[in-house]
Amino acid sequence: GESVGLHLPTLSVQEGDNSIINCAYSNSASDYFIWYKQESGKGPQFIIDIRSNMDKRQGQRVTVLLNKTVKHLSLQIAATQPGDSAVYFCAEGNQAGTALIFGKGTTLSVSS
Amino acid sequence: DAGVIQSPRHEVTEMGQEVTLRCKPISGHNSLFWYRQTMMRGLELLIYFNNNVPIDDSGMPEDRFSAKMPNASFSTLKIQPSEPRDSAVYFCASSLAGGNNQPQHFGDGTRLSIL
Numbered sequence: 001g002e003s004v005g006l007h008l009p010t011l012s013v014q015e016g017d018n019s020i021i022n023c024a025y026s027n028s029a030s031d032y033f034i035w036y037k038q039e040s041g042k043g044p045q046f047i048i049d050i051r052s053n054m055d056k057r058q059g060q061r062v063t064v065l066l067n068k069t070v071k072h073l074s075l076q077i078a079a080t081q082p083g084d085s086a087v088y089f090c091a092e093g094n095q096a097g098t099a100l101i102f103g104k105g106t107t108l109s110v111s112s
Numbered sequence: 113d114a115g116v117i118q119s120p121r122h123e124v125t126e127m128g129q130e131v132t133l134r135c136k137p138i139s140g141h142n143s144l145f146w147y148r149q150t151m152m153r154g155l156e157l158l159i160y161f162n163n164n165v166p167i168d169d170s171g172m173p174e175d176r177f178s179a180k181m182p183n184a185s186f187s188t189l190k191i192q193p194s195e196p197r198d199s200a201v202y203f204c205a206s207s208l209a210g211g212n213n214q215p216q217h218f219g220d221g222t223r224l225s226i227l
């Protein structure tokens with residue numbers, strides 16, 4: 001069936017390191033992908049998105065990479081800070097679909 | 113700009129009671145989504161509206177759940193009667209388009225506890 005999953009449920013890094021959070025998707029028709037950050041007690045917060053006509057998109061300290069060949073998505077966070085500690089979700093969508101499909105989430109823990 | 117506003121932030125009630133959750137989407141957004149989040153099942157889409165019309169309610173657990181969107185700036189999710197297994201965080205989100213290829217913006221949720 002169609003699903004969005006994550007390779008690792010938790011990721012622990014040191015402050016200042018770069019973080020890479022991975023996501024696999026199974027629907028080859030998906031053409032839109034989003035990363036969200038969810039802090040404790042808050043709703044998911046939009047970080048960055050990418051459409052299938054691109055393989056890389058950069059934001060402030062974040063980069064999303066899309067590999068359509070292997071249906072893989074990653075979020076790279078440069079110089080990770082304690083404030084980056086949160087649960088990160090990927091989500092996929094397509095123009096023919098009804099709504100975004102969310103993965104289970106990866107917990108990122110940043111230690112000082 | 114105000115984001116998606118949900119109320120109440122917390123709700124504790126006894127089973128069998130009616131619960132009403134409220135959402136005000138971002139002004140100008142024409143799609144609205146209700147989600148439920150639990151540790152076991154993650155983030156689940158319950159229902160979504162486009163231009164105030166329910167488009168997909170296949171995620172609504174059962175007849176005890178109902179949702180309305182009487183106008184572009186307000187929606188409710190009602191549970192009647194409530195059960196302990198309904199305990200979860202309920203999120204509302206809105207987007208400019210159908211949401212499947214546009215960012216959805218979430219509120220901070222209602223944490224619901226049914227005793």
